[in-house]
Structures are given as C-alpha cells and as structure tokens.
C-alpha cells in the first residue's frame with residue numbers, strides 16, 4: 001500500500017510520567033453538562049438527554065503550548081473540562097460496563113469561538129465553526145485509570161492570569177462519566193484513542209492574546225495555555 005503523499009502523523013496526547021503517547025482517534029464533546037453553565041448559556045438545566053459535538057483529532061494541543069488567537073472570532077472562550085480517554089472498544093455498553101472502556105483521564109480546555117457558536121445556534125446551523133477549529137482541543141497528560149481509579153469527584157478550576165474564573169466539582173456533572181460513555185456508545189462504536197470532553201462548569205469567558213490560562217483538576221494536575229497573536 002502506498003499513498004500519493006506522506007500521510008499526516010497520528011495526533012496524540014502525552015501520558016503522565018511515560019514516554020509513550022496516547023494516539024487520538026476522535027474527539028467527542030458533551031454540550032451543557034453542569035447546571036450553572038446551562039443557565040449562563042440561557043438554557044434550561046433540566047436533565048434532558050445529553051448531546052454531543054465533535055472536533056477533529058488533530059485539533060489536540062499539549063500542555064504548555066502557545067495557541068495563536070484563532071481566525072474569524074472576536075470572542076474566544078475557555079471551557080475547563082474533564083477529559084476521558086477511551087482505551088477499549090465498546091458498542092451499546094451498559095453503565096456498569098462503561099468504566100472498563102476508560103483508559104485514563106486528563107485536564108482539558110474546550111476552546112470555543114463563542115460568537116460563531118451562538119450565530120450557528122441561533123440560525124439552526126452546525127456548531128463546527130464555533131467548536132472544531134485548529135488547536136481547539138487542549139489536553140493535558142493522560143493519567144491512567146489504573147492509577148486514578150473511578151474519577152467521580154474532585155475540584156475543577158480555571159484561572160486566567162491568576163484570577164479564578166471557573167470553579168466547580170466533577171461530582172456536579174449532570175451526566176456522570178459512565179453515563180456519558182454508555183450513552184455515547186449507543187450512537188457510535190467507541191474505539192481506543194477516542195477522547196470525550198465531558199462539559200464545562202459555569203464561568204466561561206473570553207481570552208485575549210497574552211493571556212495565560214490554567215485549568216486544574218484535583219489529582220490530574222494543571223494544564224497551562226498561553227494565547228498568542230493571531231496566526232499569520
């Protein structure tokens with residue numbers, strides 16, 4: 001088998017305290033999964049079925065990166081999130097089986113072009129241009145579930161230039177990790193390398209060039225991103 005040009009390298013994220021990296025296959029993201037964030041987005045936080053959107057696998061960015069301010073937006077937002085890394089295939093898995101698919105956890109930042117997302121939402125268009133742009137899936141090192149166990153609680157917080165903007169607890173997720181994995185697996189066959197961004201708490205806000213954004217989840221460490229000047 002040959003290709004007409006060299007295939008792009010497999011996107012990947014770091015693994016905590018290991019040299020090998022976690023190869024990324026797909027990125028799924030849960031919309032509105034904390035009540036207070038649903039309210040700040042102007043939506044009813046009742047427990048309606050979760051919905052998902054996706055980002056390209058090569059949108060992943062490691063801890064410590066400088067991310068250029070993306071094009072087409074005047075309102076780039078941060079979203080602190082717990083990321084679940086899938087390590088085993090599963091289709092239509094029950095909640096009590098869902099933990100078996102989880103390879104690990106990471107701290108994530110679901111960068112969002114909020115103005116484009118709202119425009120799409122209001123016009124009934126896809127969210128892709130608001131969510132699925134280059135460098136939009138920031139992801140810290142993955143911690144093996146074998147070391148962490150079942151992640152069901154823990155403080156999650158985000159600061160910009162040292163000022164805390166988002167602060168909540170993973171226990172406040174409307175849909176828990178096994179519920180999300182189970183529900184997602186009814187729609188697609190989950191496969192090793194899939195990442196799931198589980199949703200952000202309240203307090204999302206704008207980032208500007210020069211800002212240093214730090215996301216932290218208890219037990220998973222910090223994820224630091226600097227916003228650079230717009231890409232040339």
Ligand code: MN
Pocket residue numbers: 029030031079081110197199200
């Ligand atoms: Mn999000």
